[in-house]
Amino acid sequence: MYVTNSKRLTLAGAKKMMEAAVGRAEQAGHAIAVAIVDAGGHPILIQRMDGGRFHTVHSSTTKAVCAASNKRPTTSKGAAGQTLDMMHALGLALAAGAERWTAMEGGYPIIFDGECVGGIGVSGATWELDDQFAREAVEAIGASYRIEKI
Numbered sequence: 001m002y003v004t005n006s007k008r009l010t011l012a013g014a015k016k017m018m019e020a021a022v023g024r025a026e027q028a029g030h031a032i033a034v035a036i037v038d039a040g041g042h043p044i045l046i047q048r049m050d051g052g053r054f055h056t057v058h059s060s061t062t063k064a065v066c067a068a069s070n071k072r073p074t075t076s077k078g079a080a081g082q083t084l085d086m087m088h089a090l091g092l093a094l095a096a097g098a099e100r101w102t103a104m105e106g107g108y109p110i111i112f113d114g115e116c117v118g119g120i121g122v123s124g125a126t127w128e129l130d131d132q133f134a135r136e137a138v139e140a141i142g143a144s145y146r147i148e149k150i
Contacts, residue, residue, distance in 0.1 A: 009036075009110055009117040013141045014044040017110075020140035021122055021133045022049060032124035032133065035061040036110075039117050041068055041100070049124070056123040058099075063107030063121025063134070065100055071116045071147055073131070074107030106130030108138050108145040116147070 014036040025032040026049075033048040033056035041064075048057050063074050072081070076089055084092065089103040105128070107121040122134040138145045 006039075007112050007115050007117050009038055009044065011044060013110075013143075014118075016141050017120055017137040018045050018047055021120070021137040022047065024133045024136055025049065025122075025125060025129075028125065028129060030125035030129060032122055032130070033057045033060040034133075034137070035064040035121045037061070037064045037068055037119050037121075039068055041065040041119070044118065052124050059102070059104065059123035060106070060121035062099055062102045063104060063123065063130075064119040065121075066102050066119070067107035067109045067121065067145075068116060068119030069100065071109045071111070073109070073135075073145060074102055074105060074121070076103040104130075106134050108134045109147075110138055110141075111144040111147055114147055117143075 018034055021034045031049040031051035033052050036045045037043055066074050076084055093101045106123055109116045110118040120134050120137055122130040
């Protein structure tokens with residue numbers, strides 16, 4: 001077979017995730033930026049809340065792209081899940097491209113039926129809250145952020 005059927009994240013799904021992340025940030029009193037990308041890392045939605053710092057747009061987009069590419073949450077671990085010291089984390093970001101890989105928490109893949117359909121990145125609060133808001137946004141549409149191993 002030379003082609004396959006694939007799932008895609010809809011704009012409605014991205015909007016629901018955006019609402020969830022921004023709503024939680026408003027409740028917590030933080031001005032964040034949220035980026036939601038498709039499986040290829042292309043933007044679907046990007047939003048920076050009033051009062052959000054301008055650099056958070058780039059950070060959230062990088063987190064979303066990295067999560068979609070690696071099909072796992074963004075952390076200080078490498079693409080294969082190995083622990084990285086700071087030099088290796090910086091080296092990986094430089095090698096992959098500063099827009100494609102980050103060791104900062106707050107990025108999650110969006111998984112439906114074992115297939116990655118995109119990624120979300122949140123930036124602007126604490127790293128713990130960035131991580132929490134992104135994870136909760138994925139869950140808001142009934143998606144997972146883990147690919148189940150069989």
